[in-house]
Amino acid sequence: MSPRLGACLGLCLAIAAGCGSEEGEAVAGGALAPEAVSPQERIRASTLGVDDARLAAAGSDAANWLTHGRTYAEDRYSPLDLVNAGNVADLRLAWSFPTGLQRGHEATSLVVDGVMYTTGSWSVVFALDATTGKLLWKWDPRVSHEVGRVVCCDVVNRGVALYRGRVYVGVLDGRLAALDAATGELDWEVVTVDQSLPYSITGAPRVVKGRIVIGNGGAELGVRGYVSAYDADTGELAWRTYTVPGNPSEPFESPALEVAAATWTGEEWWKVGGGGTVWDSMSYDPELDLLYVGTGNGSPWSKYIRSPGGGDNLYLSSILALDPDTGELRWHYQTTPGDSWDFTSTQQMILADLRIGGELRRVIMQAPKNGFFYVLDRETGELLSAEPYVEVTWARGVDLETGRPVLSGTAEYDEGIAVVKPTAYGGHNWHSMSYSPLTGLVYIPAQEIFGAYRMDAAYRYKPGEWNTGNDLRHYSILTRELVSGHLLAWDPVAQREVWRHPHGLPWNGGTLATAGNLVFQGTADGRFLALRADDGMLLWQSHHADTGIIAAPVTYRVDGVQYVSVVAGWGGVYALSAGDAAAAAGVESNGKVITYSVQEFSITPEIVEGAMAARDPATVAGNDAYHTYCFKCHGAGAIPGGVLPDVRESASRMGAGFVAVVREGLPGTSMPGFAQWLEDDEIREIAAYLKSRAER
Ligand code: CA
16 A cells, blocks of 8 residues: 555545544544544543553553553563464555654654654654654754764664653753653753763663653763663653763762772773763663663773773673662673673663573573673573674683673784674664564574774874774775674573574664564665564565664554554664675665554445545535536546646635636636536536535
């Protein structure tokens, strides 16, 4: 189905259902059919209901997608099975919405009661009718394009949070904004960073216990990482937790930072910032009341500069379990001690209950950039298992006794060049993975890319500029022959690959798993795929993106129809920086939201008759004559197709002169005379019909 036909059907059906939606109203479509309330009032009532209890129960709310990873567990698994392995081949384009924005589109859309909230590049927020793609409102934070210069990894945004009638978005320039979910009007905004430093926000906020939790990025340029929590109603700062110690001559902000400071040496780190930014992933366990955040690489990358006397450099590249009321650290697990390779642990963290060694364990799972898949006890942080999910050369394995990697010794670059797998692009990056409790598998957008690391011998700190401390020229040797990407189905209990689907190129989209035994994923080369979740068979693919897809799909249900939707728009750090290897992949074009559904062709004769009767009561006599002599040039229902003038307006303007024009024609135009076929009385009836149409 074409997008235009899809939108038309939505409107026709709305008219047939008597919902009163008219052209020009903010909302059309059965999903939002009101009784006696306005569309805005309906949206307000619906979104006010998204509270702590709704968010905690989001897993069983099959129709909606209420929070970034669908649930607090961030599993991106939907219990919907109306679209399933048996009928996914019938998936058709329902609608497509162009954002009008270029650059990378990385958002996971949220959906509540038939309204979709999503973002494009430059932190622009859109509210759409989830059944038609019709724009309800748009909010543009008007980020200065100067900010693009201090952003490491494209001017992207990964989506919004929804809570008690408001939509929350982190803005690229460091603001956190709260919008009225019904109108898109700004309720409040706060600046969460020192805007004189190269901080940026690309991650989606999360909501925990009435507070909006937001991190930031900027470790490539040099900042000190932290995560903050703001009161959802007022925007007042509730707590802020730094992830790395500051100047050791000043008091520590917490005992945890005093512990951390003992693992750093020299003084370069706190001048540059130290890094450890919380730029993407978070999850929350309401039972344990623990908030998990992932931290990034050091500032600078190179530990030989950052901490020349050695040390683990806590809490870089770590999973931190925080008390959500205070931000205090409960436990930490560092995946890459003393990281020098931009091996962030900001990748997604999924909470699940797995049977391991005959015992049901409450675990947290992560596939960070460094190539190992980690399973930890999420109450204590104890490492349960870690195995490589892509080729790994920097470490031989992870010691389960110590919880530390066993270094291979081949990845050090204090002298010369070290060739390392994975690389700063990651064996897996921010592109979300998903976990299906049905198959017991985690679906990882995996990639095989090597990196060559060399210290920048002439490095000195340049405030506000690139400060990795590395010579990055080697990236120019990457070509498409040297890189690859695939969808990886991983058994987290056995810690082994079950199947893979090769995509050729890396930097593919996030994944969605459903109860229909399906996994959905978009690709760098602009395809959108559905695979059978248990064995990886490709069941369906589409080509509507016209640009690379890097974001993760969502699914939802409105009026008994299941939709699958993904945001498309090639970009992100790989697209910008990987040179030839990226040029071979996606193409840049306008970002768009693409939405599919399995729908029978559901227009019946009764619906057509109902729609006609609603539009033109049979009592208007000129209707027949108009649709005999006039409509083929002036449009069915007297609605012009954009070629000839609007005769509804002409008839009203001409008054009595209309009869002569129709009878004799208009000399000098293509309007012929109809004296041969129409009596004056009939022409007057047509005029009456046109006036009635104009009034409607
Ligand atoms: Ca980084």
